[in-house]
Amino acid sequence: MPIKYKLRKNDPVVVISGKNKKTVSKILELDKEKGQVVVENVNVVKRHTRPNQTNPDGGIIEKNMPFSISNVMYHCPKCNTGVRLGIKVLDNGKKVRYCKKCSEVIDKA
Numbered sequence: 001m002p003i004k005y006k007l008r009k010n011d012p013v014v015v016i017s018g019k020n021k022k023t024v025s026k027i028l029e030l031d032k033e034k035g036q037v038v039v040e041n042v043n044v045v046k047r048h049t050r051p052n053q054t055n056p057d058g059g060i061i062e063k064n065m066p067f068s069i070s071n072v073m074y075h076c077p078k079c080n081t082g083v084r085l086g087i088k089v090l091d092n093g094k095k096v097r098y099c100k101k102c103s104e105v106i107d108k109a
């Protein structure tokens with residue numbers, strides 16, 4: 001399986017472009033087909049809604065909208081910045097991701 005995107009759901013990420021630049025958050029949804037991510041509190045759109053069955057009072061709904069995966073990088077807690085990830089194979093054959101900057105292994109073996 002080709003590993004085009006090394007990011008996964010629930011990964012901590014930092015936004016590297018746009019109005020939310022430098023925001024550190026986490027991935028809520030990841031769509032590899034479209035190359036898009038939904039990141040918590042980033043690209044939030046407020047929608048005014050009329051009362052309906054699911055929301056009888058109507059009002060404002062805040063929704064995290066998807067955007068290009070290329071606008072985020074993995075946020076390494078050790079480096080405290082956005083980093084590129086590498087993949088390495090452990091002695092037990094398991095593939096784990098690591099920070100290319102500090103070499104810290106991200107996935108628990």
Ligand SMILES: [Zn+2]
Nearest residue numbers: 076079099102
């Ligand atoms: Zn690091």
